[in-house]
Amino acid sequence: xVPLYSNAAGELLAHPAGYALVRYRAGAAEVxxxxxxxxxxARLLVRNRWHYxxxxxRNLPPLPPACKAWMVENWVEGRIERPAVxxxxxxxxxxxxxxxxxxxxxxxxxGKTHYxxxxxxxxxxxxxxxxxx
Numbered sequence: 001x002v003p004l005y006s007n008a009a010g011e012l013l014a015h016p017a018g019y020a021l022v023r024y025r026a027g028a029a030e031v032x033x034x035x036x037x038x039x040x041x042a043r044l045l046v047r048n049r050w051h052y053x054x055x056x057x058r059n060l061p062p063l064p065p066a067c068k069a070w071m072v073e074n075w076v077e078g079r080i081e082r083p084a085v086x087x088x089x090x091x092x093x094x095x096x097x098x099x100x101x102x103x104x105x106x107x108x109x110x111g112k113t114h115y116x117x118x119x120x121x122x123x124x125x126x127x128x129x130x131x132x133x
Contacts, residue, residue: 005040009033012041019052019128020044024060024093029067038075042082051083052128055090056121062097063105071105078112087114087131089124 001021003011010024022041045053063071074080093099106115118124 004044005037007033007037009037012037012044014044014048015054015125017125017129018048018132019050019054020048021054021056023056024058026059027061029061029063031066031070034067035070035074038071039080042075042080045083045086046081049083051086052132053086053088054121054124054128055088056124057093057098057102058091060093060095060098060102062095063101068101068105072108076105076108076110076113085112085114087116087128089116089118089127091118091121091124 001013001015003013005012008025008027009029010022013021013023015021020041022037041053045051075082078084090102093102106113109115116124116127118127
């Protein structure tokens, strides 16, 4: 698969099985590249009427407060256009502080986004294949 979009935060792909795939990059997290990646991801979901996303966060760095705030205010609370409900199969970050940051963000989802955690991309893919309509 060829990425549809790539920047310092990660890459976005349209999986042929009918879901969005985002792979985060290692390195210092900054708001602008993260916001652009997630905004494009939301557009891909809307354009294709998809409700499933595989988030490969293994390389996700610990997120500074500004990145966490952007994700909660814009992605979780729906300020950017996105499907009303999204199911996210997350491949866990390897960095403990990044994992804690993602749990902190996910705890604020309030039913709009459902998160499922997996050890690897194959297990996350299998989950999506078994559950998407």
